[in-house]
Amino acid sequence: GNSVTQMEGPVTLSEEAFLTINCTYTATGYPSLFWYVQYPGEGLQLLLKATKADDKGSNKGFEATYRKETTSFHLEKGSVQVSDSAVYFCALSDLKLVFGKGTKLTVNP
Amino acid sequence: EPEVTQTPSHQVTQMGQEVILRCVPISNHLYFYWYRQILGQKVEFLVSFYNNEISEKSEIFDDQFSVERPDGSNFTLKIRSTKLEDSAMYFCASSSDTAGNQPQHFGDGTRLSIL
Numbered sequence: 001g002n003s004v005t006q007m008e009g010p011v012t013l014s015e016e017a018f019l020t021i022n023c024t025y026t027a028t029g030y031p032s033l034f035w036y037v038q039y040p041g042e043g044l045q046l047l048l049k050a051t052k053a054d055d056k057g058s059n060k061g062f063e064a065t066y067r068k069e070t071t072s073f074h075l076e077k078g079s080v081q082v083s084d085s086a087v088y089f090c091a092l093s094d095l096k097l098v099f100g101k102g103t104k105l106t107v108n109p
Numbered sequence: 110e111p112e113v114t115q116t117p118s119h120q121v122t123q124m125g126q127e128v129i130l131r132c133v134p135i136s137n138h139l140y141f142y143w144y145r146q147i148l149g150q151k152v153e154f155l156v157s158f159y160n161n162e163i164s165e166k167s168e169i170f171d172d173q174f175s176v177e178r179p180d181g182s183n184f185t186l187k188i189r190s191t192k193l194e195d196s197a198m199y200f201c202a203s204s205s206d207t208a209g210n211q212p213q214h215f216g217d218g219t220r221l222s223i224l
Contacts, residue, residue, distance in 0.1 A: 096154040
């Protein structure tokens with residue numbers, strides 16, 4: 001079946017550092033890919049999405065590119081802020097969402 | 110911006126009791142979902158609901174679980190006889206189209222604790 005493998009956390013960075021969270025997927029067909037973010041005590045919020053190969057999703061300085069050849073959708077941000085501290089989930093659509101395990105990011109001032 | 114609301118935010122129940130988790134999806138959405146997240150684990154799909162019937166369910170969604178949209182606005186998840194392993198955060202989500210075309214919008218979750 002379809003699955004998502006995500007970089008294990010936790011990840012701890014200093015403010016203004018570069019962030020990469022790796023995500024690879026296994027799927028039949030060409031699913032849409034998503035990154036969701038969960039801030040402490042809150043629900044899941046859509047961060048960005050890409051619906052086809054080579055699409056780049058972007059939002060709030062975060063970017064991820066749908067790479068069919070490597071079946072990847074890595075999340076990047078050039079300069080993280082303390083407010084980016086959260087758990088990040090990679091997911092693919094299979095009519096339902098299939099999530100990775102989540103990566104907890106802590107950004108220290 | 111419209112949002113999905115879930116009540117209660119925290120539910121504590123004795124093992125073997127019935128529990129109903131409630132959700133109010135975004136009003137013009139047509140597709141509804143329940144997911145759960147056991148502490149420290151991934152978010153898992155439970156069930157999807159469209160046109161007043163279940164469209165897909167996972168292996169987790171056994172006979173103890175049921176969903177209902179009783180009045181056109183609420184979307185409920187019922188667990189008939191709770192077990193310790195049902196303790197988790199339960200998330201409701203809704204979308205205007207299937208997951209590939211439109212994103213799912215999630216509520217803040219109900220934390221279910223079974224004693």
